[in-house]
Amino acid sequence: MAKFQKKRGKSTPGISTASLPDIIFMLLFFFMVVTVMRETELKVKLRLPQATELTKLEKKSLVSYIYIGEPIPKYAKKLGSAPRIQLNDVFATPEDVIQFIENERAKMDERLTPYMTTSLRVDKDVKMGIVTDVKQELRKANALKINYSSLPKGSE
Amino acid sequence: MPRGRQSHDINAGSMADIAFLLLIFFLVTTTMDIDKGIYTRLPEWDEEFEDVKLNKRNVLDVLINSRDQLLVKGELFDIKNLKKEAKKHIDNNKRDPNYSDSPKDAVVSLKNDRGTSYDIYIQVQNELKAAYREIWDREGMRRYGKVYGDLKREQKKAIRKDYPRKFSEAEPEDLGGGS
Numbered sequence: 001m002a003k004f005q006k007k008r009g010k011s012t013p014g015i016s017t018a019s020l021p022d023i024i025f026m027l028l029f030f031f032m033v034v035t036v037m038r039e040t041e042l043k044v045k046l047r048l049p050q051a052t053e054l055t056k057l058e059k060k061s062l063v064s065y066i067y068i069g070e071p072i073p074k075y076a077k078k079l080g081s082a083p084r085i086q087l088n089d090v091f092a093t094p095e096d097v098i099q100f101i102e103n104e105r106a107k108m109d110e111r112l113t114p115y116m117t118t119s120l121r122v123d124k125d126v127k128m129g130i131v132t133d134v135k136q137e138l139r140k141a142n143a144l145k146i147n148y149s150s151l152p153k154g155s156e
Numbered sequence: 157m158p159r160g161r162q163s164h165d166i167n168a169g170s171m172a173d174i175a176f177l178l179l180i181f182f183l184v185t186t187t188m189d190i191d192k193g194i195y196t197r198l199p200e201w202d203e204e205f206e207d208v209k210l211n212k213r214n215v216l217d218v219l220i221n222s223r224d225q226l227l228v229k230g231e232l233f234d235i236k237n238l239k240k241e242a243k244k245h246i247d248n249n250k251r252d253p254n255y256s257d258s259p260k261d262a263v264v265s266l267k268n269d270r271g272t273s274y275d276i277y278i279q280v281q282n283e284l285k286a287a288y289r290e291i292w293d294r295e296g297m298r299r300y301g302k303v304y305g306d307l308k309r310e311q312k313k314a315i316r317k318d319y320p321r322k323f324s325e326a327e328p329e330d331l332g333g334g335s
Binding site: 017021025028034035049051052053055056058060119120122124126127128131132135138144147148151152 | 193195201
């Protein structure tokens with residue numbers, strides 16, 4: 001019985017940290033692969049509407065974004081508070097949409113262009129007038145697959 | 157020459173720190189959010205506008221004015237009841253003379269004002285989509301014992317053939333209603 005004495009507790013072997021860099025590197029590579037750099041700087045106020053019937057947009061490379069909303073305070077002085085369209089990094093008019101879609105198409109793999117989707121990210125207080133104008137232009141540009149970007153209900 | 161032989165070990169102790177820094181950088185810049193939304197297809201653009209004559213009973217007229225009021229079949233309507241109404245319309249099968257002949261003939265026509273807010277427009281789209289999804293789910297359960305989302309491609313197609321989503325959006329105009 002005397003053999004079992006509390007001797008173990010005394011000396012704690014240090015945890016080997018030799019493999020720590022490897023673990024960190026693995027995490028690093030994971031995040032490097034997953035990362036998508038934010039390309040556009042948002043210049044309009046955007047509070048998306050909420051909905052329940054949502055579809056996920058899978059292929060990010062096949063999606064082009066159109067933002068519509070009030071200019072953020074920085075630009076509001078110059079442009080006023082009327083809703084504006086933002087394509088890439090610049091403010092635009094509905095007439096520019098066709099050209100924008102053409103440019104986006106040219107960037108894509110030719111075989112994949114039929115799968116191109118346009119995501120409309122529109123502030124919920126915007127009136128339908130400007131949205132309709134954009135939709136008409138999209139129809140003219142033959143970019144028929146669209147997605148009204150919205151948040152799941154109950155989230156903020 | 158003898159100098160070159162002497163190989164020093166590079167101190168790898170700071171490797172972890174460097175990796176950590178990079179890791180934190182990527183952690184911060186990562187955007188993992190997936191874009192979600194209501195997916196639709198716009199009708200193709202054609203210059204000449206053809207007026208398709210439809211039997212009046214087959215069309216569910218949904219109108220939104222610039223005050224965000226909903227008008228269904230000419231009557232003021234609460235958006236909460238829209239899904240039920242749409243389902244009743246689609247699933248009528250000649251029972252009620254005011255609603256559609258069959259699911260295949262049923263059309264939902266949506267018209268909005270230029271002053272309608274985007275929010276209410278999305279809510280209406282959402283409700284109409286939900287109505288169809290619920291009918292598809294029910295059909296899926298009845299025929300295959302699964303909800304629509306879990307069905308195979310052909311099964312989905314079969315259901316969609318019997319309950320096609322016919323959605324017509326008119327050109328918006330100034331309907332008035334005070335903007």
